[in-house]
Amino acid sequence: GDSVTQMEGPVTLSEEAFLTINCTYTATGYPSLFWYVQYPGEGLQLLLKATKADDKGSNKGFEATYRKETTSFHLEKGSVQVSDSAVYFCALSGAGTALIFGKGTTLSVSS
Amino acid sequence: GAVVSQHPSRVICKSGTSVKIECRSLDFQATTMFWYRQFPKQSLMLMATSNEGSKATYEQGVEKDKFLINHASLTLSTLTVTSAHPEDSSFYICSVSDAGNTIYFGEGSWLTVV
Numbered sequence: 001g002d003s004v005t006q007m008e009g010p011v012t013l014s015e016e017a018f019l020t021i022n023c024t025y026t027a028t029g030y031p032s033l034f035w036y037v038q039y040p041g042e043g044l045q046l047l048l049k050a051t052k053a054d055d056k057g058s059n060k061g062f063e064a065t066y067r068k069e070t071t072s073f074h075l076e077k078g079s080v081q082v083s084d085s086a087v088y089f090c091a092l093s094g095a096g097t098a099l100i101f102g103k104g105t106t107l108s109v110s111s
Numbered sequence: 112g113a114v115v116s117q118h119p120s121r122v123i124c125k126s127g128t129s130v131k132i133e134c135r136s137l138d139f140q141a142t143t144m145f146w147y148r149q150f151p152k153q154s155l156m157l158m159a160t161s162n163e164g165s166k167a168t169y170e171q172g173v174e175k176d177k178f179l180i181n182h183a184s185l186t187l188s189t190l191t192v193t194s195a196h197p198e199d200s201s202f203y204i205c206s207v208s209d210a211g212n213t214i215y216f217g218e219g220s221w222l223t224v225v
Contacts, residue, residue, distance in 0.1 A: 034214075036216075042218070042219075043117075043204055043216055043217060043218040043219035044155075044204065044216040044219070045216075046214070046216075089154065089155070093214075097143070097145070097206075097208040097212055097214055098145050098157050098160060099145075099147075099155075099157070099206070099214065100157070101147075101154040101155045101156075102154060103153065103154040104153075104154050
């Protein structure tokens with residue numbers, strides 16, 4: 001079945017460092033791909049999405065490009081801030097609009 | 112503002128009791144809502160698909176008699192955890208999609224069974 005694999009954390013960075021969180025997927029068909037962020041004690045927030053191959057989703061300085069050839073959707077940010085500390089989930093759309101999530105990657109940014 | 116409201120945000124209940132979690136779509140009617148569960152330090156797993164006016168569709172391994180889902184109106188779905196046990200302690204979250212297939216999540220509900 002469809003699945004999402006993302007790099008295990010935690011990822012610990014200093015402020016202004018470059019961030020990459022890897023995400024690969026397995027799916028039949030052409031799913032939409034998402035990155036969600038979960039701040040401590042809060043629910044999920046959509047960070048960005050891409051609906052077809054070569055699309056680039058971007059928001060708040062984060063970017064991810066839908067790469068069909070490598071079945072990847074890696075999350076990047078050029079300069080992280082302490083406020084970016086959170087858990088990041090890669091997801092793909094499964095049947096209907098239910099989502100299949102990766103295990104999540106915890107990001108910790110220190111000043 | 113919020114598109115999906117989930118209540119309660121946190122609940123503590125005694126083992127053996129039942130607890131109900133509500134998910135409301137505030138801005139549009141939703142014929143389908145999804146319920147997910149997240150155990151500590153794990154990912155979110157789809158539990159069931161809630162369909163307005165009909166029975167919910169449960170994912171494999173989810174006990175339908177334990178996790179009762181009622182989608183009685185186009186704006187409200189409820190998840191009732193019956194005879195809760197400590198192992199049911201988890202983060203439960205719902206999602207809805209609008210006509211354009213944009214997905215919105217509720218704030219989630221933290222359930223602790225003691």
